[in-house]
Amino acid sequence: EVGEFVTASGEVVRGEIPRFFAxxxxxxNLGGGFLFMLFGLPGAALAIWQSAKPENKARIGGIxxxxxxxxxxxxxxxxxxxxxxxxxxxxxFFHAVMAGAAMSLMYVLGAKLGLTFSFGFIDYVLLYPLNTKPWLVLLIGPFFFLLYYxxxxxxxxxxxxxxxGREDADTIDTGEAQAGTAHEFARQLVLAFGGRSNITNLDACITRLRIAVVDAGKINQDKLKAMGAAGVVMVGNGAxxxxxxxxxxxxxxxxxxxSVAGDDAELSEADVPDVQYTSTETTAKLRDPEAADKAHNFIKGLGGSVNISKIEAAAETRLRVVVADQSVIDDAxxxxxxxxGIMRLPNQVLHLLVGLNADQYAAEMKGQLATA
Structure with a gap:
């Protein structure tokens, strides 16, 4: 909540984005983000694509x-x-330096640009009339595309x-998944995560498949990347x-x-030796001693137990909440x-950014909702 602004009605508004809309x-002052998200990172993507080995360029190009x-x-x-x-x-590291330079440059040039979700073209177009010197993005952006490239x-x-596309790894068998049916692609994904018996939970967010497993060592990261994953992040017993x-x-x-798979959803004996086993040791989390009080206040701020349909931890640091009516949410x-932070998504879904104890808060809230 950087800075504060008093509106004509006397309301005190805090935070860079709320102050902009007030x-x-x-x-x-965050307009530099448009330079590297609209132009810089696409330039980096082109460089990665053109740097791939010839036999991998088609696959990497799609990604x-x-x-x-x-x-x-x-x-x-x-x-x-x-x-x-x-x-x-x-x-x-280079990306961080160039992103910082973009932020500083737009600030020095006096550009004032707002955003609702992130620095994408949709926000840029929608908020163009409210911005100050938004044309600087189009003027300087191509330079950042070239710089990143x-x-x-x-x-x-x-x-x-x-x-x-430049890895030295052997060719990964994707089991005809690229040319097969939706079920065949899904089958190869299941096998890449160690087979049906290894999967304990399926979930997804906007950009990631989040799979909890019994044995993280059975996850075949190379196969997932060969099937189109831009990256694989290991998080405890899951990926x-x-x-x-x-x-x-x-x-x-x-x-x-x-729901319809048979034995073909399990890894065969021939598949198992090809899996790269890795350590599943995780770092213990520090529990929040105030979790119960925070959970109570979260529920209250969300409009009470009657307004909450579903609560779960997501992406390690978020609470994913489904509510009946977003209009009664008390942001303050x-x-x-x-x-x-609060992210409002379609279908009455909210993401609350609460830190690494999201799972603890979710459990506390579920317990309190069950006894409400």
């Missing part, structure tokens, strides 16, 4: 074009950033980075495979396949209770 002429469009249209950068964050962290292309070449906007549909296809009360 009419504060000094707000809107990078999808990831670049996602960044450009919506400002969701996970599919693209996770493609190089873990395999080439030096590129992420040159830095990423040179970095990949000079450091011989194993970005997508988050970044398939971009397809993730929710893929989860549905896996659920439909598992939720913020005071410890919610760092």
């Amino acid at each position: 009419g504060d002429p000094n707000a809107g 990078m074009v999808t990831a670049a469009l996602t960044s450009f249209l919506t400002g969701i950068t996970e599919p693209l950033e996770f493609a190089f964050l873990f395999v080439a962290p030096v590129l992420y 040159v830095v990423f292309r040179a970095g990949i070449k000079w450091f011989n980075l194993k970005t997508p 988050q495979a970044i398939f971009g906007p397809r993730s929710e549909n893929l989860k549905t296809e896996m659920e439909e396949y598992l 009360a939720l913020t005071a209770a410890g919610v760092h």
Whole structure:
């Protein structure tokens, strides 16, 4: 909640984005994000695509074009950033420096741009009339496209980075999934996660498949990447495979396949030796001693138990809540209770950013709702 602004009616508004929409002429200093999400990261995607080995360019091109469009249209950068964050962290360092330069440049030039969700083209167009000097994005943006392209292309070449399509791994068998039916693709996904008996829970968010498993060592990360995942993040006994906007549909296809699958949904003895086993050791979390009080206040801020239809932890740091009526949500009360951010999604769904104890808060809230 950076800064504060007093409206004509005497209301005190805090936070960069709320102040912008309240009419504060000094707000809107995050406009540099449009430079690297609309232009910079798509330039990086092109560099990764062109740096791939010839035999992999078609596959990587499909992944990078999808990831670049996602960044450009919506400002969701996970599919693209996770493609190089873990395999080439030096590129992420360059990205951070250039993103910071973009933010500083737009601030110095006096541009004031707002956003509702992220720095995507949709927000840019919708809020264009409210912005100050929004044309600077179109003027400077192509330079950042070229800058990102040159830095990423040179970095990949000079450091011989194993970005997508440049891996030394052997060819991964995707089991004809690319050319098969939806069920065949879903079957190969199930096998990549260790087979039906290894999967304990299926979930998805906007850009990721989130699969909980019995043995994380049976997850075949190379196969998931060969099937189109921009990256795979191991989280405890599970994995988050970044398939971009397809993730929710893929989860549905896996659920439909598992409902009718037979023994073909299990790894064969021949498949098991090819799996790369990794350690499943996780770092213990510090529990929040005030979780019960926070859960009570979260419920109150959400409009009470009668307004909450469903609550669950999501993406390690969020509470995913389905409510009956979003209009009764008290944002100020939720913020005071410890919610760092609120995302309103379609179908009465909210994401509350609460930190690494999201699972603890979800359990507390479920317990309190059950006895309400």
